Amino acid sequence: MSSRKDHWENIYHTKDHTEVSWYQESPQISLELFSKINALPSQSVIDVGCGASLLVDNLITHGYRDITLIDLSDKALSLIKSRLGDNADIPDYLSEDITSIKFNQSFDIWHDRAVFHFLTDASDRESYMTTLDKNLAVNGRAIIGAFSLNGPEKCSGLEIVQYDADKMKSVLAHDLELVDTITDTHVMPNGSTQEFMYFIIKHKAV
Numbered sequence: 001m002s003s004r005k006d007h008w009e010n011i012y013h014t015k016d017h018t019e020v021s022w023y024q025e026s027p028q029i030s031l032e033l034f035s036k037i038n039a040l041p042s043q044s045v046i047d048v049g050c051g052a053s054l055l056v057d058n059l060i061t062h063g064y065r066d067i068t069l070i071d072l073s074d075k076a077l078s079l080i081k082s083r084l085g086d087n088a089d090i091p092d093y094l095s096e097d098i099t100s101i102k103f104n105q106s107f108d109i110w111h112d113r114a115v116f117h118f119l120t121d122a123s124d125r126e127s128y129m130t131t132l133d134k135n136l137a138v139n140g141r142a143i144i145g146a147f148s149l150n151g152p153e154k155c156s157g158l159e160i161v162q163y164d165a166d167k168m169k170s171v172l173a174h175d176l177e178l179v180d181t182i183t184d185t186h187v188m189p190n191g192s193t194q195e196f197m198y199f200i201i202k203h204k205a206v
């Protein structure tokens with residue numbers, strides 16, 4: 001069986017990234033959620049499993065400068081780097097697995113669209129949540145987008161876990177709290193749709 005990294009590397013090497021099911025011409029819902037949490041360009045942002053997403057381009061346009069991108073696929077990161085041109089030096093690029101990385105900084109905004117839902121092993125979900133708990137700034141917010149209970153059961157040929165509010169609450173690290181859920185319909189490049197649920201998460205007030 002190929003590794004997780006091999007799977008994703010192969011996807012970005014063999015498919016046009018503008019034709020994959022998760023492609024968005026504009027990361028509209030994520031930008032709306034950044035507004036909803038009152039995000040500021042002075043804040044630090046991590047895009048977990050960024051793929052080749054245009055979120056970073058939009059954040060740079062809005063004045064964000066402290067941006068970390070992490071993805072298993074070097075190819076996906078290189079697509080972003082070459083697209084950004086003169087702005088390529090702004091983000092930090094980490095070719096790593098979110099379930100095993102140790103960060104030495106915290107993030108004000110943690111963004112994950114369609115990545116956490118691939119973690120089908122409880123131990124991977126726990127590692128992810130432990131890292132989120134440790135590295136989300138005290139007053140930070142996480143935005144996690146996953147397929148809803150009405151969404152697909154697979155993505156990119158891989159099993160996923162569907163989430164609603166109760167399910168997300170059941171996997172949150174105990175210091176984290178779900179503050180909001182937003183349902184969104186993603187229109188895929190082929191015109192059909194997928195239902196996502198986005199979760200806004202913060203540390204519990206101490």
Ligand SMILES: C[S@@+](CC[C@H](N)C(=O)[O-])C[C@H]1O[C@@H](n2cnc3c(N)ncnc32)[C@H](O)[C@@H]1O
Nearest residue numbers: 008022049050051053071072073097098113114
């Ligand atoms: C469905 S794509 C979503 C990409 C991007 N977030 C977007 O909205 O366009 C999932 C991405 O997560 C990355 N990924 C999957 N598992 C990961 C992991 N454990 N750690 C880091 N990245 C991962 C994949 O390489 C892929 O780019």
